[in-house]
Amino acid sequence: MMGISVSNVSKRYGDLMALNRVSFNVNGTGCLVLLGPNGAGKTTLMKIMTNIIRPSEGNVSINGFNVRENPGKALETVGSLIEQPEFYPYITGYEALMFTCRIRGISKEKCISEVQRVSTLTHCRDYLNRKTKEYSRGMKQRVGLATALIGDPSIIILDEPTFGLDPNGMMEIRDIIMKMKKEKLIVLSTHLISEAELLADYIGIIDHGRLMHFGPVEKQRYLEVKGQINEAHVNVPGVEIVKKDDVRMILRKSDGVDNWAIIKALETSGSIIETFDYYSIIEDLYRNNVSQTDAEM
Known part of the structure; x- marks a missing residue:
């Protein structure tokens, strides 16, 4: 190889x-x-x-x-x-x-x-x-x-x-x-x-x-949800909340998890979804590992 x-x-x-x-x-x-x-x-x-x-x-x-x-x-x-x-x-x-x-x-x-x-x-x-x-x-x-x-x-x-x-x-x-x-x-x-x-x-x-x-790079494993996000946990097996605030949530999902199951769980918990899409964590990794002075070059 x-x-x-x-x-x-x-x-x-x-x-x-x-x-x-x-x-x-x-x-x-x-x-x-x-x-x-x-x-x-x-x-x-x-x-x-x-x-x-x-x-x-x-x-x-x-x-x-x-x-x-x-x-x-x-x-x-x-x-x-x-x-x-x-x-x-x-x-x-x-x-x-x-x-x-x-x-x-x-x-x-x-x-x-x-x-x-x-x-x-x-x-x-x-x-x-x-x-x-x-x-x-x-x-x-x-x-x-x-x-x-x-x-x-x-x-x-x-x-x-x-x-x-x-x-x-x-x-x-x-x-x-x-x-x-x-x-x-x-x-x-x-x-x-x-x-x-x-x-x-x-x-x-x-x-x-x-x-x-x-x-x-774990492509299509991370999801970004924007809208009115309820504080309740997303009760879907294989889904982990990576980040969360009042208007955005980043989720990490395991292989085989249906996106529709995540959407349904969010709506059931009272969240109002405005956008739901795949999310790249590369920008986050860059910000976390490169000094701010370099990031502005």
Whole structure:
């Protein structure tokens, strides 16, 4: 089974502790989102995961291979996009993608079809024949993402993949990630809570170099009820009240609990429901684990 293991990873730059004993494991398919403010250590961690820089302490293993000791095997099935991509200004996007194909050992004949595949997937075919010095930030980001997908890697590491894209571009890239994560393991970083809510199967919250929270995202387990909320307990087996005030209640439910049973219990207790919907706890986790000063950055 494909997977990534990060064990007590720290990174120091002089007196600055960019990462402080970060550890987690993620296996199988899905999307791990590393969420945190700018400067939290997300990019540093991804550079260590892809052997761009070495940790001061600790180790990263990918598919059972230590990234420092055996980078060839560890990164054999990994594609990555770290920070904003840059290209030689006097080559075209097509040449940049062909060059990446050849570096990865793909034959020249197969490179042609592979470039067509990844450029179609990332919607950058229309400007591949232009010099990269003419590219906007969004164009570079799309071509950079295309390079990460060359060779159809099973693990993809993406550092803020929607950075620099307009709203349509952001939606397109998110749709691509939503499709790919069904068959691949994707690790991406972002400082956007909305992006984490859309994409995350697992969430890691990083602040000041520390992993403040790590775990699966329990989608469709939390519910938000707004209206005139009666103080009475919701008497439904498998339902727990997480938060409650006069106008809002957050509920956590077990698998198999019928939403209509919850609504009926609330109405029976005298509550008047205005809205009833699924609720993401990622924003709450972020607020609880990131300092207010960082949250305002």
